[in-house]
Amino acid sequence: MSHLDNSAKLSADRLVESVTRTLRHEVGDLLQTVYSTVAILQERMPRDAELERRFLTDLRSRAETCKDELDAVHDLVLPIDLSVAAVDLTELSALLATAFSRRSRTVEVRAEPSPPVIVAADSARLTQVGRLLLAAGCQTARRRVVVEARNTGVSSVRWMFAHDGHGATEEQLAWLATPFATTHQALSGLALALARKVIELHGGTVSAENQGHEGFRVTMVLPSQQRLAPT
Numbered sequence: 215m216s217h218l219d220n221s222a223k224l225s226a227d228r229l230v231e232s233v234t235r236t237l238r239h240e241v242g243d244l245l246q247t248v249y250s251t252v253a254i255l256q257e258r259m260p261r262d263a264e265l266e267r268r269f270l271t272d273l274r275s276r277a278e279t280c281k282d283e284l285d286a287v288h289d290l291v292l293p294i295d296l297s298v299a300a301v302d303l304t305e306l307s308a309l310l311a312t313a314f315s316r317r318s319r320t321v322e323v324r325a326e327p328s329p330p331v332i333v334a335a336d337s338a339r340l341t342q343v344g345r346l347l348l349a350a351g352c353q354t355a356r357r358r359v360v361v362e363a364r365n366t367g368v369s370s371v372r373w374m375f376a377h378d379g380h381g382a383t384e385e386q387l388a389w390l391a392t393p394f395a396t397t398h399q400a401l402s403g404l405a406l407a408l409a410r411k412v413i414e415l416h417g418g419t420v421s422a423e424n425q426g427h428e429g430f431r432v433t434m435v436l437p438s439q440q441r442l443a444p445t
Contacts, residue, residue, distance in 0.1 A: 245281050302331065348361070361373075372436075
């Protein structure tokens, strides 16, 4: 590659980073306005206005998913840092499932009970990944989405997200290797791509597979005991 080609690539990379930061800031401000507006309207709305309250709840839920997608795009394009501490994946799974149970009226979201599963990880980053995977699962599931954390040995643990809906397409699975390979059902792709980036920064691996005629599962394998150097 020539010097001119290198310069052009650097300029293009800087432009992408600048646009990504700008969009995250501007759209983030808009979404914050949506949150505030929904809260005010719900406070002032008559208690018997069930349909209107449901509409506002759905609006806030969609805005939250949009914010998660925007953050995922930002973090896929730009470098991210880890702030590592002890994290109980069992507890984190339960918190995520509870939060999404409140958002989803038609799909059961549950965390399978298990003893504590402790990893050295960035809790905020794992939460970000979990939220995206659950949001994608709730869009596709027929009846349920399940989160499960398990100790699998002395040195590793598994964190799994599964649903009973249609399996992923080849386009969606391609996001694991090549983010932004397609825009078709981008939420599922973003979830897979961000999961891979975050989990690999923790020294782990991610796999995704269709479960027979129905269902889909994402499995993340993480070190159970490891000190990670700052990235």
